[in-house]
Amino acid sequence: MYVCICHAVPDTEIRSCIARGARSIEDVGDACGAGTGCGSCHDHIDVFLAAAHAPSELAGLPATA
Template sequence: MFVCNCFGVTEAQVKKHAADGACTPRQIASACKAGTDCGSCVRRIQALLGRGAVPGRASADQGIPALAEARRREERLDEAA
């Protein structure tokens, strides 16, 4: 099922980016452009990234600094904007 019609991004692609560490709609946008054109898919992306689906949670439980990586990605996006 398509999440972002503007860029042809599917639900499976969003889930893959989330599994790879994208924790926010902004990080998903950085990975595949979803949500950067008309914005109508942002709420769907947020739903797919719901609290139970935060990809870094399991890593954090294992002592891996997932939040540090998320912050670095966020900073790169802010610098690019």
């Protein structure tokens, strides 16, 4: 699915940019161009960034019951 229509950037490319170290919309834009046009995709990029960098709710649970 295309996230950035201006530069035809799919969600897979945005996820790849984040996996390679992008930590902001600007970082994603520098890496693949997404978010550097009209800006309507910024909210979607933010969701991908938050999901990738937010601590997991499961991280604090014990490994065994």
